[in-house]
Amino acid sequence: MSPASKLLVDIHTHVYLPRYAALLRSRAGAAAVPFIRTNTTPEGLAEDRLLILDHEPSESLTSWSEKLKFMDKHGIDVSVVSTANPWLDFLPASQAHTLAAELNDDLEQYCSTGPSVSSSTQIKRLYGFGLLPLVPEITTSALLEIVNQISTLPHLRGLIMGTRGIGNGLDDEALEPVWAAIEKAGLVVFLHPHYGVDGSAWGDKDNGHVLPLALGFPFETTTVSSKYHFSFRIRPQREMKAATRLILSGVFDKFPNLRLLLAHSGGALPALSSRLASCIDHDPAVASRLKHDARYYLGKLYLDAVTYGPEELGFVSDVISRSAGYASVASVSKVANRSTGSKRMLFGTDHPFFPPLSATEKWKSVTENLEAIASVQGWSKGDKDGVRGRNALALFNLQG
Amino acid sequence: MSPASKLLVDIHTHVYLPRYAALLRSRAGAAAVPFIRTNTTPEGLAEDRLLILDHEPSESLTSWSEKLKFMDKHGIDVSVVSTANPWLDFLPASQAHTLAAELNDDLEQYCSTGPSVSSSTQIKRLYGFGLLPLVPEITTSALLEIVNQISTLPHLRGLIMGTRGIGNGLDDEALEPVWAAIEKAGLVVFLHPHYGVDGSAWGDKDNGHVLPLALGFPFETTTVSSKYHFSFRIRPQREMKAATRLILSGVFDKFPNLRLLLAHSGGALPALSSRLASCIDHDPAVASRLKHDARYYLGKLYLDAVTYGPEELGFVSDVISRSAGYASVASVSKVANRSTGSKRMLFGTDHPFFPPLSATEKWKSVTENLEAIASVQGWSKGDKDGVRGRNALALFNLQG
Numbered sequence: 001m002s003p004a005s006k007l008l009v010d011i012h013t014h015v016y017l018p019r020y021a022a023l024l025r026s027r028a029g030a031a032a033v034p035f036i037r038t039n040t041t042p043e044g045l046a047e048d049r050l051l052i053l054d055h056e057p058s059e060s061l062t063s064w065s066e067k068l069k070f071m072d073k074h075g076i077d078v079s080v081v082s083t084a085n086p087w088l089d090f091l092p093a094s095q096a097h098t099l100a101a102e103l104n105d106d107l108e109q110y111c112s113t114g115p116s117v118s119s120s121t122q123i124k125r126l127y128g129f130g131l132l133p134l135v136p137e138i139t140t141s142a143l144l145e146i147v148n149q150i151s152t153l154p155h156l157r158g159l160i161m162g163t164r165g166i167g168n169g170l171d172d173e174a175l176e177p178v179w180a181a182i183e184k185a186g187l188v189v190f191l192h193p194h195y196g197v198d199g200s201a202w203g204d205k206d207n208g209h210v211l212p213l214a215l216g217f218p219f220e221t222t223t224v225s226s227k228y229h230f231s232f233r234i235r236p237q238r239e240m241k242a243a244t245r246l247i248l249s250g251v252f253d254k255f256p257n258l259r260l261l262l263a264h265s266g267g268a269l270p271a272l273s274s275r276l277a278s279c280i281d282h283d284p285a286v287a288s289r290l291k292h293d294a295r296y297y298l299g300k301l302y303l304d305a306v307t308y309g310p311e312e313l314g315f316v317s318d319v320i321s322r323s324a325g326y327a328s329v330a331s332v333s334k335v336a337n338r339s340t341g342s343k344r345m346l347f348g349t350d351h352p353f354f355p356p357l358s359a360t361e362k363w364k365s366v367t368e369n370l371e372a373i374a375s376v377q378g379w380s381k382g383d384k385d386g387v388r389g390r391n392a393l394a395l396f397n398l399q400g
Numbered sequence: 401m402s403p404a405s406k407l408l409v410d411i412h413t414h415v416y417l418p419r420y421a422a423l424l425r426s427r428a429g430a431a432a433v434p435f436i437r438t439n440t441t442p443e444g445l446a447e448d449r450l451l452i453l454d455h456e457p458s459e460s461l462t463s464w465s466e467k468l469k470f471m472d473k474h475g476i477d478v479s480v481v482s483t484a485n486p487w488l489d490f491l492p493a494s495q496a497h498t499l500a501a502e503l504n505d506d507l508e509q510y511c512s513t514g515p516s517v518s519s520s521t522q523i524k525r526l527y528g529f530g531l532l533p534l535v536p537e538i539t540t541s542a543l544l545e546i547v548n549q550i551s552t553l554p555h556l557r558g559l560i561m562g563t564r565g566i567g568n569g570l571d572d573e574a575l576e577p578v579w580a581a582i583e584k585a586g587l588v589v590f591l592h593p594h595y596g597v598d599g600s601a602w603g604d605k606d607n608g609h610v611l612p613l614a615l616g617f618p619f620e621t622t623t624v625s626s627k628y629h630f631s632f633r634i635r636p637q638r639e640m641k642a643a644t645r646l647i648l649s650g651v652f653d654k655f656p657n658l659r660l661l662l663a664h665s666g667g668a669l670p671a672l673s674s675r676l677a678s679c680i681d682h683d684p685a686v687a688s689r690l691k692h693d694a695r696y697y698l699g700k701l702y703l704d705a706v707t708y709g710p711e712e713l714g715f716v717s718d719v720i721s722r723s724a725g726y727a728s729v730a731s732v733s734k735v736a737n738r739s740t741g742s743k744r745m746l747f748g749t750d751h752p753f754f755p756p757l758s759a760t761e762k763w764k765s766v767t768e769n770l771e772a773i774a775s776v777q778g779w780s781k782g783d784k785d786g787v788r789g790r791n792a793l794a795l796f797n798l799q800g
Contacts, residue, residue: 271712278765307674
């Protein structure tokens with residue numbers, strides 16, 4: 001087993017817990033996704049198909065043992081597991097509240113009953129991100145109660161959320177007590193897309209799920225969905241906008257120690273951050289609301305390293321590295337060290353999504369992302385070890 | 401005056417020609433943007449306000465002499481001028497057809513009556529991108545007739561287009577004869593956003609125009625609007641999707657010499673191109689339609705250098721540089737030379753948009769983009785001169 005500094009830690013890996021799967025299965029007669037339909041295979045066996053997006057036969061569900069099997073196959077020592085989208089977004093408030101508490105307990109058990117990395121360490125192989133009942137009509141006290149629950153469950157080290165908040169996006173003032181509680185508890189928020197962009201943007205050509213997955217999800221992280229509605233059409237740009245709207249709301253000025261981890265390396269936010277800063281510069285009303293240049297706030301983020309290419313990772317690292325230079329206009333330094341940015345980047349796989357076309361091969365989503373990390377120009381061996389695992393051990397306070 | 405190798409050439413600069421402005425002014429009673437409203441200033445003077453987006457008082461119009469004044473103020477030797485959005489998108493086919501021909505003649509005159517760069521050169525200070533009547537119901541022969549017209553006007557070196565095509569996006573088979581004619585004529589297509597993404601994605605907070613301009617426009621370039629409709633709401637992710645959908649349609653396999661210039665450095669496409677390649681890899685139906693890995697096609701593009709930051713430019717350059725390595729899977733080379741990518745990148749300003757807050761200062765959109773070019777790590781002095789002007793002289797065949 002690897003020494004702690006060499007552990008491979010996957011921080012972007014999802015699970016459908018049995019209680020959640022049962023709920024979805026009970027919705028098979030429902031008009032709207034998400035639900036699970038039980039099909040019969042050509043061999044006469046029952047097979048569950050999860051439908052989370054209209055017309056999409058989704059990935060098969062994964063069990064606890066399949067997660068560990070996947071980890072073993074790819075040399076992943078530790079996984080920080082999160083419930084996959086769409087979480088509790090489609091439920092009425094009281095049901096979402098009850099289920100969040102139950103699923104958090106379930107996830108704690110899922111992790112705590114797992115093995116340890118080795119006999120010589122306290123580090124377990126499974127940790128988790130809990131769930132908040134982020135739905136319209138939920139009370140602030142219910143949200144704070146669940147934040148508190150998560151903070152008391154020893155194997156949960158953060159929480160995953162989509163981009164809608166309680167219906168008005170993540171820049172909603174109503175969420176400020178929630179950010180404050182999360183910041184105080186030291187939990188990591190994993191911001192993950194689900195809705196993408198309006199499906200009409202993808203055109204009439206049959207491109208499978210390539211466009212909504214390749215572009216839609218990252219767009220969603222960048223901005224964010226504003227209005228809650230129950231149609232689960234593919235609405236992908238909203239993820240990247242989520243983070244942008246959070247920045248524009250001044251949330252990082254109010255909660256400077258909030259630890260926000262963005263899926264898919266922040267979507268398009270790094271690539272558009274100087275354009276964003278320039279647009280803000282031309283709009284005094286927005287500029288005066290923020291303490292810093294927009295590029296400064298990218299250095300407050302943590303980003304997964306799920307970009308599938310080394311040039312992408314190197315650029316994201318540059319964008320984090322340069323952020324300190326934008327604390328004030330006067331201090332802008334022209335040459336930022338790419339190493340600095342690597343400290344806030346963390347390996348992930350997006351398992352169980354993107355399965356290989358043949359069951360025996362290694363998953364490309366794993367091998368491509370590992371190869372990308374290994375190939376980044378300007379990252380030292382230590383930087384790469386950090387992205388593969390050591391940064392996660394520090395962020396989630398996983399001690400040996 | 402600079403020697404030809406040192407000329408500063410602005411390839412992203414817009415104009416509202418008098419005939420176009422008159423049309424918009426005549427629509428002031430219309431329910432829908434775009435139109436021009438004539439206001440009275442506090443001093444009692446008439447002042448034109450162009451409204452191209454709902455509720456948006458747009459930039460003031462620019463005249464021929466103001467364009468040259470702007471160029472002189474910033475040391476810009478040559479501008480390749482294009483009609484600003486929304487072009488002819490809102491007109492019925494016959495009117496769009498007539499007006500395209502007239503506006504192309506007007507633009508030829510706008511350019512040809514301008515000065516030369518110096519007495520010792522044939523290079524003029526103004527060149528232009530023509531307009532096609534890309535609207536529903538237009539005939540292919542009308543489109544081909546206008547492509548032909550543009551190719552015969554000596555100062556027009558390309559054409560600008562939005563992302564809707566004739567109503568079904570740019571991956572519409574109906575456009576194939578048009579791509580073929582454009583390729584044959586050697587014209588440059590400048591792909592520019594207008595519609596952005598659905599306004600609801602920006603949320604309820606008043607962020608001025610920051611989100612639709614900073615994020616919406618680049619998203620639009622990346623993908624593209626699919627359905628033509630007359631509501632001019634802000635729909636920004638469609639620009640980047642435009643280019644992605646073109647790639648997925650195999651247009652670069654069919655028309656390998658098509659010269660496509662993307663606004664705003666391709667929006668989020670460079671940052672999401674490895675993710676796109678990975679998603680295609682997992683979808684055999686899409687993968688089998690394309691001759692190459694998606695990343696190969698980014699090397700077929702030309703990209704403006706309008707990103708406002710040196711790290712962004714360097715990354716875009718990397719993405720172009722690596723493209724040759726993706727011609728076939730076997731030939732992937734791990735270290736691409738950043739210089740190569742610079743050859744397809746071209747300085748631009750987005751004038752007359754993003755005016756300074758005070759009339760006397762230099763425009764930040766110019767100074768920031770020039771400073772970004774000057775600061776890219778790994779670009780030689782020659783690479784930077786290329787991006788500032790020499791690449792444009794070659795692409796548009798502007799000879800001294």
